[in-house]
Amino acid sequence: MPFVSRPYAGPADLAAMIELLVAVRPAERITDYPSIVDLHEILSRADIQSNTRLWYDACDQLVGFAILDSSNKLLFDVAPQITGQDIKSQMVAWALSAYDAQTSSNFTG
Numbered sequence: 078m079p080f081v082s083r084p085y086a087g088p089a090d091l092a093a094m095i096e097l098l099v100a101v102r103p104a105e106r107i108t109d110y111p112s113i114v115d116l117h118e119i120l121s122r123a124d125i126q127s128n129t130r131l132w133y134d135a136c137d138q139l140v141g142f143a144i145l146d147s148s149n150k151l152l153f154d155v156a157p158q159i160t161g162q163d164i165k166s167q168m169v170a171w172a173l174s175a176y177d178a179q180t181s182s183n184f185t186g
Contacts, residue, residue, distance in 0.1 A: 080132045080134060080140065081132070081133050082131060082132045082133070082167065084131075085127075090129075091116060091117070091120050093131070093139045094116060094139070094154075095116060096139075097140075097141070097154060098113060099113075100157070101154045101155070101156060111152050122147075125144060125147065128146070128175055129144045129145075130142065130171055132164055132167065140155065140164065141155035141156060141164050142154060143168040143172060145172050145176060145179075149179075151168065151169065151172040153165070
């Protein structure tokens with residue numbers, strides 16, 4: 078199944094990410110990092126917003142998101158109906174690219 082990704086674009090994306098998080102996680106893990114409260118907090122920062130990406134399926138439904146946090150840790154959640162490693166591989170590739178762009182700009186600027 079092909080996936081399309083795009084950068085985080087604001088409050089509507091945050092709401093969709095929270096909705097996905099609630100659908101993905103069992104009740105006993107809903108407070109695991111990043112929790113709903115954590116998403117509100119970290120996505121209030123412009124640097125984290127610019128290092129956040131959302132993945133959609135062919136029906137334009139949000140199926141996953143990834144965040145490269147300020148410690149360069151990759152945080153992600155994927156809808157449970159998405160199987161296989163394709164989307165996760167895309168997320169890792171995006172995070173590596175974002176990290177490379179970030180570190181190269183630190184050396185040149």
